[in-house]
Amino acid sequence: MRINNDIVIEIARDAGFTLVGFAPIELLNKEVDKLDKWLLRGFNSGMGYMERNIDKRRDVKLILENAKSVISLGMNYYVDDRHENKMGFGKVSRYAWGKDYHLVIWEKLSDIITQLQEIDENFEAKSYVDTGPVMDKAWAVRAGIGWLGKHTNVINPSSGSWFFIANIFTNYEFEYNKIIADHCGSCTACIDACPTHAIVDEYVVDANKCISNLTIENRGEIPDQFKNNFDNWLFGCDVCQDVCPWNKKFSNATLLDEFKPDGNKQLNLNEIFTMTNSEFKNRFDTSPIKRARLKGLKRNAKFIE
């Protein structure tokens, strides 16, 4: 039996993906040229992996030789809750309130691919969630999931930007979605609200200044120039997405329990200062917070104390 768009959409929706789009495989020339310019300006900060495998980022056929389509998927993680302004606590970005999305989504992608291969054993697939030499956001845009906002997150016109992106590359052909036009218009809310002025131009974020990078990927010290600008963010930062009118208007609560707060919405700074490696491992082993490592979390806590 042939797999078609409707079959994929039904299986993906059952697995918990709220957005599904399809795009033909083409070279990502325009997107990679933009990436090159961004790298040349040193805006990737210490994220050296962004400089590697540029050829694969441009040409997905170097990953899956027979690739003809991408199935792009979005999984809503929005929880209708806010941080409390508590003395002695640091704020954690929404995406890290619950279980690590990689763990959740890898399992779901594997189930989806298994089901599709049960329908047609010739269905070849390679899937990615925010890892590997793949331009996740570019494919989501090409597959009509949303447009790239000036804060560089993908925005869906019916649900905003609080969703994780996953992509399945396949040898199958589908009917393809239209690209959604950019609806940012004259809005500059994200640029104006960024506490560290990291959105240095429309659609350009300098990771050297972005709190998300400085508190998560960064392995060095946090530059003193940002002292008192962190707005109490301990792990990640949601400001540019919080102020976006598309999120204010269209965010819907996720139905997935995995992303609901698990005691990690904000963290007690004193607990972090005294935390041992084994306590860190026990508490954050299945949380995205693990990515910062204990050393990074202590550095962040000290910075905002």
Ligand code: SF4
């Ligand atoms: S995540 Fe925070 S620091 Fe980074 S660009 Fe958005 S508002 Fe600025």
Ligand code: SF4
């Ligand atoms: S805040 Fe405004 S400019 Fe920024 S991404 Fe949202 S709509 Fe676009």
